[in-house]
Amino acid sequence: MYKQILRPFLFCFKPETSHKLFLALVRFSAHFPGRYLVRLFHRYDSPSLKREVFGIEFRNPVGLAAGFDHNGDHFNELSDFGFGFLELGSLSSEPQDGTLRPRLFRYKKQKALVNLLEARNKGVRYTIDRIQARRPDAALCANITYNAGSKKDDEIANDYQKAFSLLYDFVDMFTVSISRPNSDGLLEVQDRNALADIIDPLLEFRLCYESYKPILVKFSPDTPLEQLDEMIDYCMLSGVDGVVAGDTTRRLDLLDASRKPEAGYLSGAPLFERSLAIVKHISEHTKGRFPIVACGGIMSPEQAKQMLDAGASLIQLHTGIVFEGPKLVKKILKYLADNPS
Numbered sequence: 545m546y547k548q549i550l551r552p553f554l555f556c557f558k559p560e561t562s563h564k565l566f567l568a569l570v571r572f573s574a575h576f577p578g579r580y581l582v583r584l585f586h587r588y589d590s591p592s593l594k595r596e597v598f599g600i601e602f603r604n605p606v607g608l609a610a611g612f613d614h615n616g617d618h619f620n621e622l623s624d625f626g627f628g629f630l631e632l633g634s635l636s637s638e639p640q641d642g643t644l645r646p647r648l649f650r651y652k653k654q655k656a657l658v659n660l661l662e663a664r665n666k667g668v669r670y671t672i673d674r675i676q677a678r679r680p681d682a683a684l685c686a687n688i689t690y691n692a693g694s695k696k697d698d699e700i701a702n703d704y705q706k707a708f709s710l711l712y713d714f715v716d717m718f719t720v721s722i723s724r725p726n727s728d729g730l731l732e733v734q735d736r737n738a739l740a741d742i743i744d745p746l747l748e749f750r751l752c753y754e755s756y757k758p759i760l761v762k763f764s765p766d767t768p769l770e771q772l773d774e775m776i777d778y779c780m781l782s783g784v785d786g787v788v789a790g791d792t793t794r795r796l797d798l799l800d801a802s803r804k805p806e807a808g809y810l811s812g813a814p815l816f817e818r819s820l821a822i823v824k825h826i827s828e829h830t831k832g833r834f835p836i837v838a839c840g841g842i843m844s845p846e847q848a849k850q851m852l853d854a855g856a857s858l859i860q861l862h863t864g865i866v867f868e869g870p871k872l873v874k875k876i877l878k879y880l881a882d883n884p885s
Contacts, residue, residue: 546869559648559657563866567613570621579624586870587626588877592884595628597835597857598758598785600683600716604628604877605852609839609860610687610719614664616671623682625870626877631860632671633687634721637706639667640692649808651801655843655867656812658796658805663689663721668710675714686715687762701742708746717758719788720746735771736778747783758785765790765818765840772822773829786835786857789822793840812863816841820854827855843868845879853885 550569554562573582593604607629613619616632623630642664649658665671668688675684688711690703708718722742739761746759761779763772779787792809799814819840826836838856842848843864851859864872 546871551867551869555650555652558646559650560645563648567618570618573624574621579621582621582624586624586874588874588881590877590881592881593628593877595857598717598760599756600758602628602683602858605858605880606848606873606876607631607685607837607858607860608865609862610634610685610721611659612862612865615666616674616684619674619684620678620681623680626873627682629683629685629716629858631685631687631719632715633665633719634663634689635665635668635671635686635707635711636663636689636691637668637703637710638691639670640664649805651799651812652867654800654812654814655863656799656810656814657863657866658799658808658810659792660805660808663692668707672710672714683716684714685717685719685760686711687719687721689721697738697741701745704742705745705749709749712749712753712757713755715757717760717785718746719760719762721762721791722764736774739775739778740782743779743782743784760784760786760788760837762788763790763822765793765815765822766795769825772825776826776829776834780830780834786837787826788837788839788860789826789856790819790840793818811840812867813841813843816843816847820847820850823851823856824854843872845872845876848876849880849883849885852880 554565573579595602595605606627608622608627608631610631610633613622613632619630640663643660647660688704688707690700694700694703761784792811793815794809796804796810799810823836823838832855835857836855837858837860838851839860842851842859842861848859
């Protein structure tokens, strides 16, 4: 139904408008009997799919990546499609307007998106209100970032700390997004010392809380492998719980299109091979001892299994949902249950 009816309709509109329309339809489905029907046709449960990672039990290894539900307006409705966990954000301590439109571009043949959205969000306080108003049906991860107006290193570090401390009691785990510079290109975390300046205070803050919330670091696929290894070593030694590999890329040359934007961040099918190679590299470098959440270009059940076989503990979808539809989650879960490693 999605590919034959809904996607052609949504793709008549500009990408950002079509995404809002899709989320509006998701919200509408929450009314009885829509939510029951969504769960009936999209959820797939099997004991073999359960995973315990970071001390959290996930009903399955397939999550929704950050950027789909920035502010936490739709997490329960989206969980009805069968996700084992959902990542909100990126979220900053203060609201961020982002760049002016157009800021999202669709490439149908390549099954790719290029975005200039940066960290556009309504701020962590808005998301906290949404979580308090509606009990989450699935594990929630908060992807935190800094405020676009922050320019100095200490300001950026303080932004992360503030977002982290405000959200701590309301989510199950955190992803610290260090992979995307703001519009001025100010944040380029490319060595372990710069990473430690951001992460060490969060690890210290966590000691003050009774409950333990896992902290993951999200790396860019553009990070040189030698520098990536140094930062992974820091993460393992410091107490970071895992990594997300990876994120969107600035390698627009991966996009086979006659008209390419001059700048932006690429996601979707062209990114898969690069993402898979990074997951394999991290798994080999850590000898499989460090949990990896694979994200980037997963568009099919076979690719999802490739990521898990390469060493990932969990996977995340984003652009795959845009082009393949939410039924992709069930297809992946059924394929994984029928083809255990």
